[in-house]
Amino acid sequence: MASAGSLILAWPFQAVAQQTGRPTMGVLLVENREPFWSLFSEGLRELGYVEGQNLRVEFRSAGGKLNLLPELAEDLVSLKVDIIIASETPAVQAAKHATKEIPIVMAPSGDPVGTGLVASLSKPGGNVTGLSAATAELAGKSLELIQEILPSVHRVAALADPKNQFTKSFLEQINRAGSLARVDVQTVMVSNSADEFETAFESMANRSIEAIIVQPTLPRARIIELAREYRLVSVSGNRSFADAGGLMSYAGSLADRYRNAAPYVDKILKGAKAADLPVQQPTRFELVINLKTAKAIGLTVPPSLLARADEVIE
Secondary structure (H helix, E strand, O other), X not given: OHHHHHHHHHHHHHHHXXXXXXXXXXXXXXXXXXXXXXXXXXXXXXXXXXXXOOEEEEEEEOOOOHHHHHHHHHHHHHOOOOEEEEEOHHHHHXXXXXXXXXXXXXXXXXXXXXXXXXXXXXXXXXXXXXXXXXXXXXXXXXXXXXXXXXXXXXXXXEEEOOXXXXXXXXXXXXXXXXXXXXXXXXXXXXXOOHXXXXXXXXXXXXXXXXXXXXOOOOOHHHHHHHHHHOOOEEEEOOHHHHHOOOOEEEEEOHHHHHHOOHHHHHHHHOOOOHHHOOOEOXXXXXXXXXXXXXXXXXXXXXXXXXXXXOEEEO
């Protein structure tokens, strides 16, 4: 009865929205609303869209719990939203699984071709388009950064999620870079369990792992804590990793990756088809170094690397 009541209440609102021409946009996030919304909404405002005035927005966040994404995506579909904005690969995958009709904008997603989200970057096909994070391609760069800080590094672990389709591309790039650099790269599969993280770090300590490359969509908080506890160099392809206390991040510009999704929304709401809009790749990249974390693990960051950093967190 409660469910039926909610549907009865929701229907008139949607009908009014359709009559007044105010579209409804669903937003599906892996983590919290910020900083995504402040940057993305800025791009929307530049195109004339303001939440509550000429655009209705339905937010759904998994709070880092990836297993919640499918249900949240289904919820947005049941609301009959006009378009879905999904940030990060697991959210985009959940949205695509939930609907083949509603247009989906990636804001962004890693390796959308390799994960099967789009047919190609130039001609996506289907109902998905948007931004590629190029995260898999940057995984090799992460190894280069580790070598600059630890020139004698021999063993590096790649922390990856066994349930994520992006994992294959992520590991392929790291292993290729490790082979060229003659660095032993060992894969460590972890998901969302706190016990898994504890066991993984104990195992890495026993294997004399010196540094870790963290898949961007893995839960960050506990990994960052354990990396500091075990005094490991850590790097990820997500800016929020360094902001939260990880040692380094190297990724496409955060402002670009969120703000540049807005024009896709504008074009689709004006009648364009997602299948016809090419996927955009990042053109600006940012290196962020957390100097506070470096000091906490007793690491001296070379001045040459600090000079190249786009931001140093002190």
